[in-house]
Amino acid sequence: MVSTTNGAGLSGSPSYNYNGVATLATPVVSSVSPTSGPAAGGNTVSIFGSGFTNATAVAFGSLAATSFTVVLASLITAVAPQGPSGGGSVSVHVTGPGGTSTSGPTYTYIAAPVVSSVNPTSGPAAGGNTVSIIGSGFTNATAVAFGSVAATSFTVVSATLITAVAPPGPSGGSSVSVRVTGPGGTSTSGPTYTYIAAPVVS
Template structure:
């Protein structure tokens, strides 16, 4: 049996009408022929599928619990059968040769994991996905400031290094990530009284109810 101009690496006759063979290395479309004492058959087309190439993920992080849907872009993805996020594996939905959709499985622990795609042509990795735990707020300092805003507030807690937003009384505040346990934020203008403080990351959010008090300017 020949695959193009290369012989099969193994050939077994199963019956007068069937043989099994192991294809040699190759690429693209080739004709497969079988030769017997009676002659050589007409070629039957066989196509070598190349290993996939991944170029990007639509989202590079998400909750440790998984369940969010992301897309993976690349080439050679039409025969994708599985996508692994570290040790966790999911079955993708093939959209086209360049795009697949995956419901991210739950992770074992927060942190980055390699992403591996397996197709009929082999497996390929090279991208990374980060599992994120939801944030928690422990304390604020100071806990009050003028209603005009502009107070620098230090927020301590956990899982703060992946923070997407900080709000005071529902109003977004500019912030800087110091480390996983500390944020620095500047209060936006607000209404006199207690305001909820909310910290959000890709895994969820935490609310510290009435944690910051806006103080009205004194009247004259």
């Protein structure tokens, strides 16, 4: 039996046709873990299967992985590239000397939350105001922030609505961005919430 070795010191055995000519098996992808990640990419994904020795490319849909490492003939770790901003599922493929894997598991890009409005748009600098946050992608939200300060508490009512208790803000008052974080990342530009300074009695 003849074995081949790649640069990582991994060996694999080619098969032979009836003429005794070596043929290399096409990679097969059986599963990926995790099966989802942020649309911004950057997630490290373990790809399980066979025929990965001397793999030359890994793709998420039509996009090449940001980087990948052949750990074993049955395991590759890859960094997911940026996906569709709105999220979606793509097939994961591995290419090697024997060809490219065909049908296999999918990896799902999760869109970052989007905050479209808040109500009310202002409240006391002392905090404690209950604010309705309207937008999309709020399912499984993990954090809500008013500027750089986490909400005192929050409740995910639906995929489009969160109610949050505003934390204390600057005593002199100011406007801050309201952001929501979820499995798909953190919302970017959005509406602001204004802290109103308490009256000063002189």
